[in-house]
Amino acid sequence: MRKNKNEYIGKLVKLKTNDFQGEIIEINNKKITIKNKNIKLIVSEEQIEFIEKIEDDEDDKVKQKQKTCLIPSNFSSEQYHNFNIEIDLHGLSLEAAINEMDKHIDKAIVLGHKYLKIIHGKGLGILRTGIRKYLSKDSRVHNIMVNNHIFKGGSGITCIELK
Numbered sequence: 001m002r003k004n005k006n007e008y009i010g011k012l013v014k015l016k017t018n019d020f021q022g023e024i025i026e027i028n029n030k031k032i033t034i035k036n037k038n039i040k041l042i043v044s045e046e047q048i049e050f051i052e053k054i055e056d057d058e059d060d061k062v063k064q065k066q067k068t069c070l071i072p073s074n075f076s077s078e079q080y081h082n083f084n085i086e087i088d089l090h091g092l093s094l095e096a097a098i099n100e101m102d103k104h105i106d107k108a109i110v111l112g113h114k115y116l117k118i119i120h121g122k123g124l125g126i127l128r129t130g131i132r133k134y135l136s137k138d139s140r141v142h143n144i145m146v147n148n149h150i151f152k153g154g155s156g157i158t159c160i161e162l163k
Contacts, residue, residue, distance in 0.1 A: 006027075008024050008027060009024055009027070010024065010025075011023070011024050011050060012024075012050065012051045012052065012053065012054055013032075013034060013048040013049060013050055013051060014048065014049055014051050015034075015041075015047055016047055016048065017047065017145070018143070018145055019055075020034075020036065020039075020041065021036060021051060021054045021055065022034035022035050022036035022039070023035055023036070023054075030044055031043070032044070032048065080111050080112060083107065083108065083111050085108070085113060085115060085117055086119060087101060087104045087116065087117075087118055088119040089101060089119060089120045089121075089127060089131070090119065090120070094126060094127060094130040097120065097127055097131060098130070098131065098134050101131065101134075104116065105138070105140055105141075105160075105162065109140060113162070114161060114162055115159065115160070115161055116162065118135075118157065118158045118159070118160065119157055120157070120158065121156045122154070122155055122156040128155065128156070131158060132144065132158055135158065135160060140162055140163055141161070141162060141163070142160075143160065144158060144159075144160055145158070145160070146158055
């Protein structure tokens with residue numbers, strides 16, 4: 001960005017790593033604050049690209065994908081809607097956490113869910129690092145969203161998109 005950072009306020013951008021789009025509302029040092037509806041993200045210049053207009057909101061896309069997912073005939077609509085897309089792995093050993101996460105991913109796939117929110121906490125980073133390493137090699141995972149997701153919890157949460 002050029003020296004006059006105020007000329008970028010109000011410009012539309014999208015994150016390079018996912019479909020989050022928003023308007024630049026503030027620039028401090030090398031941190032850029034982007035806002036879309038009630039969601040604000042603070043990112044670096046390298047993480048964004050400029051766009052002409054904001055397309056469909058990511059939340060709307062997720063909701064639409066969930067509406068159009070076909071629920072396998074051996075599962076009811078109630079099972080699909082009662083499935084918690086979040087799994088909290090706080091306090092588990094890495095091995096136990098991966099076991100629980102594996103089962104949760106399997107069930108999500110069977111029920112037709114596309115996105116999961118994995119809560120591992122920040123702590124010393126043992127769970128975070130181990131889980132992300134495991135997910136990066138998991139053939140069922142299409143995309144891993146680490147610090148660029150829209151949920152509170154920052155690096156204590158990893159969001160995934162399933163294939």
